[in-house]
Amino acid sequence: MSSVPITKHGAELLKQELARLKSKDRPAVISAIAEARAQGDLSENAEYDAAKERQSFIEGRIAELEGKLSAAQIIDPSLLDKDGRVVFGSTVVLEDLESGDEVTYQIVGVDEADLKENKVSITSPIARALIGKSAGDVAEVQAPAGIREYEVLEVRYV
Template identity: 75%
Template structure:
């Protein structure tokens, strides 16, 4: 299995979720199952069915997180020496040349990508267009709405 790239912050978030699932969610669902069992006939017990379904989801998510963390390659952007170029983990300030809007993105792995938090996947069209470029360069992105051009204002390793 290929290594999954993660930033330090992304790995910490996955570890926190795994810890919460194991120490809070798993015990709660076990209690819910035992309470539902105590009610008697399991064949028509909706609480029991719901708790068993929730348990399956939690156990599946725990397995998924453990696999991701065991196969991850954790990259600390502050330790990178990329000579001002955009690489995995860097934070980039961009200006849309058409609208003049500025936006800041961090290039992260697929696992931790969240556009609402300005975390873009390294495999996304915009990240692929930015990789290897430096401040002052213009990146052309093939977006679904057509080509867009972004000026790279600043590249930070934080």
């Protein structure tokens, strides 16, 4: 199995979710199943069916998170080689050459991507166009509306 890059912060979030699922959600659903079972006839017991479905979801999510964490290559952006180039985990300040707008993105793993937080996946077109660029370079990004050009203003390793 190949390793999947993830930032240190992203790995911590996955570990916290896994701990919550194991310590709170799993025991709660087991208790709900026991309560529903105590009500008698399981064939028409909606609470039992809902609890079993919830248990199935929780167990699936636990297995998924454990798999992701076991395959994760955790990268701490603050420890990266600071040669000024855009790499996984770096934060990039860009200027849209058409509109003049400035945007800031951090390049993160697939599971961490969240545009509301300006975190873009390493597999996204903009991240792929930026990898290896330095301040002053222009990146051409294939967007749905056509090719967009961005100038790299700054590269940070936070």
